[in-house]
């Protein structure tokens with residue numbers, strides 16, 4: 381019996397409606413095969429798949445690069461503002477169904493501008509969906525623009541230039557794509573400029589790259605959060621520092637499994653992170669590619685590690701405290717978790 385629950389079914393019900401924030405979600409990674417086919421038809425784009433089943437069968441990855449090759453190909457069906465709207469609206473409906481009350485969405489502008497899609501088209505479609513959703517679901521959001529680390533710092537600088545007219549809608553910058561061989565140090569100057577513009581800073585680090593990349597993200601990029609961060613656990617001094625600084629890690633269990641960062645979900649280090657005092661959160665990363673949205677990630681890791689009620693509450697609380705919401709908004713969400721955690725009064 382899981383600690384604090386009468387049964388695993390009761391835990392599943394608890395996870396389903398637990399108020400949570402999602403802090404690590406690539407909007408292009410939420411492109412479901414059904415929408416991929418629809419957009420390929422709408423935009424007359426050829427895709428190398430004959431059926432939805434063929435697409436799903438192609439989602440067998442042995443590392444990050446395997447996935448990225450398919451991910452960049454998949455986003456090729458996104459052309460118009462309406463496409464980006466439809467993509468974002470579909471994700472937000474799924475998130476709302478998972479009791480996500482706040483979301484911080486990544487997008488990869490260079491994956492689109494390199495194909496001749498205007499930066500403005502991408503931002504306009506995503507933000508129109510965010511605005512509509514805020515109105516219909518009462519869900520809040522932030523938007524984080526990621527630089528592709530396999531490209532040069534000069535290309536990241538040009539992307540930041542393109543973002544300047546839209547900074548009223550962009551809350552932060554991040555760093556994603558092929559990690560090994562592209563350390564945070566490569567992007568020190570562009571992140572310093574982003575910080576000077578008042579943007580929040582995050583970076584993928586320690587997913588496949590060594591603990592030294594996490595250190596560079598802290599010391600050179602001066603990140604507000606670390607995305608993934610798994611390999612930090614190889615360096616006890618780094619773990620102690622992350623814990624002391626209260627640094628949030630946006631952990632993605634099903635992504636880690638699908639990209640072979642962990643060999644088995646039962647070996648996932650989430651509990652080790654919590655026990656070490658790390659502010660870990662649970663997120664879906666690229667849910668269409670990795671087999672599940674945020675609740676599926678909570679559920680998979682809860683089942684595999686037999687997570688307790690207190691551990692699940694800690695993860696949900698960490699998701700709001702690690703967000704870029706104001707202190708007042710964080711307090712409101714934390715109070716909602718406290719209310720959810722209180723046993724219903726007996727009548």
Ligand code: HPA
Pocket residue numbers: 406409444451556557558584587635665666
């Ligand atoms: N890691 C790095 N880059 C990415 C990822 C990821 O998990 N998802 C989309 N781009």
Ligand code: ZN
Pocket residue numbers: 404406556584607665
């Ligand atoms: Zn990611």
